[in-house]
Amino acid sequence: xxxxxxxxFVLGTCAAACWGFGPVxxxxxLGGYSPEVVGIVRLGGAALCxxxxxxxxxxxxxxEPWLVLAGVALGLDFVLFTYGVKLTSxxxxxxxVNFGQVANIVLARLVLGEDLTPRRLLGAALTFAxxxxxxxxAGDTAAxxxxxxxxxxxxxxxxxxxxxxxxxxxARRSNVSQLLSPIFVVATLVSALALAAPGAWHDxxxxxxxxxxxxxxxxxxxxxxLLYSHGQELLDVVVLTIVLASTPVxxxxxxxxxxxxxxxxxxxxxxxxxxxxxxxVALERR
Numbered sequence: 001x002x003x004x005x006x007x008x009f010v011l012g013t014c015a016a017a018c019w020g021f022g023p024v025x026x027x028x029x030l031g032g033y034s035p036e037v038v039g040i041v042r043l044g045g046a047a048l049c050x051x052x053x054x055x056x057x058x059x060x061x062x063x064e065p066w067l068v069l070a071g072v073a074l075g076l077d078f079v080l081f082t083y084g085v086k087l088t089s090x091x092x093x094x095x096x097v098n099f100g101q102v103a104n105i106v107l108a109r110l111v112l113g114e115d116l117t118p119r120r121l122l123g124a125a126l127t128f129a130x131x132x133x134x135x136x137x138a139g140d141t142a143a144x145x146x147x148x149x150x151x152x153x154x155x156x157x158x159x160x161x162x163x164x165x166x167x168x169x170x171a172r173r174s175n176v177s178q179l180l181s182p183i184f185v186v187a188t189l190v191s192a193l194a195l196a197a198p199g200a201w202h203d204x205x206x207x208x209x210x211x212x213x214x215x216x217x218x219x220x221x222x223x224x225x226l227l228y229s230h231g232q233e234l235l236d237v238v239v240l241t242i243v244l245a246s247t248p249v250x251x252x253x254x255x256x257x258x259x260x261x262x263x264x265x266x267x268x269x270x271x272x273x274x275x276x277x278x279x280x281v282a283l284e285r286r
Contacts, residue, residue, distance in 0.1 A: 014227050015244065017250045021220050023090040025212045032213075043078055051177075057174055077159040079194050133270030184225075
């Protein structure tokens with residue numbers, strides 16, 4: 001099993017920051033593009049980048065069932081997440097996606113056999129408590145959106161957890177891009193099915209939505225998945241999941257900075273609790 005290390009926590013935190021930008025960039029991109037187009041552009045653009053970075057040893061198509069499962073789960077995640085962001089606020093999306101962290105920890109235990117040490121359980125309890133604090137505050141200060149949108153975001157979190165565990169079970173490659181390339185190709189094909197939906201091709205575009213869509217591809221898709229995959233080589237999935245619980249802190253902060261959402265002391269307090277949970281796990285010695 002990989003052992004926790006400072007570099008793994010740094011990679012995980014950077015990935016969380018990039019993913020925290022995801023709901024904000026996606027919400028802005030949806031101002032000019034349909035959810036179907038936003039999803040497939042993000043996945044297709046990332047698939048091309050990973051294939052180039054994979055080099056000569058890279059593949060377009062998966063060569064084992066775990067990669068297929070990871071790709072299907074990731075494609076569903078992007079479809080559900082993008083539809084959810086369309087129906088709810090960026091701040092709510094950044095918070096509710098952490099519903100999938102519970103599934104991630106359970107699947108890591110059941111499928112990968114990773115340990116749930118007392119320190120990890122304490123760290124998880126703290127981070128989840130922080131998420132609840134932030135979510136409760138956000139519900140009073142930001143548009144919570146429709147119930148359907150919130151439910152879609154939470155289901156997307158569960159499908160992403162399935163992707164994370166399936167990727168971990170896949171055979172290791174000489175570089176992470178060789179692992180990600182076929183996964184994202186499958187995910188792109190899955191998301192392409194949504195293009196048959198009415199209204200998928202009615203896209204007025206615009207400078208700001210286009211800029212944010214490109215930013216969503218580079219900052220919130222390519223960068224965090226590279227960082228996360230490297231982090232998986234250094235940390236157990238359970239530990240990395242707890243580190244990624246800092247995502248709502250970045251999501252709420254960026255929503256305030258770029259979209260004008262209100263930040264209250266309850267949000268700040270919740271962020272402190274989340275970071276405390278991360279520190280508890282980071283200091284684990286095995």
